Amino acid sequence: DAKTTQPNSMESNEEEPVHLPCNHSTISGTDYIHWYRQLPSQGPEYVIHGLTSNVNNRMASLAIAEDRKSSTLILHRATLRDAAVYYCILRGNTNAGKSTFGDGTTLTVKP
């Protein structure tokens, strides 16, 4: 399975933008890039996903490199409630339910 690499931890100040990077150099042409986040004592929560083009939704934006070997999750204005572990995962079309999680990035938001 294709793997993803993320920094272990990042810090941000409240109301500032946050850019969370992810490397996925072995991504295949049919893999979708998904981001989930997990708050303490909860199951993971979907954030956003994309294939080739940049994507925006109410929670975040996803910027995908032209060669698709990396991507960046952008939180436009971090809030204290955004403090969580963020996972970048790849989902292929042959086993779409299977999501290979790494250890994620722990985001700390300072007031």
Place this chain on the structure above:
Amino acid sequence: ETGVTQSPTHLIKTRGQQVTLRCSSQSGHNTVSWYQQALGQGPQFIFQYYREEENGRGNFPPRFSGLQFPNYSSELNVNALELDDSALYLCASSLALAFGEQFFGPGTRLTVL
């Protein structure tokens, strides 16, 4: 719209025992996946069920087995429990072969003594 629910919330077992964990999928979803999450790590894929059949499995031994029922609820069964099986067990539902989001339940915390 009802979300994904899991039961029980917490469970304590002893080594060698068997355990059954339950999951109720989100309405309209016919695919369920189960994950094991050890403390401080990301979720690890156990297996996926689609229309009552297993159609994908991670690196877990056969003593981890599952069932999916016609109403799309599901069970995870673990036999001959080992200490390393202590973890948070998550289920997630989704539309089959869809590339949208998976909806995760809150998990069952299993402790094996």
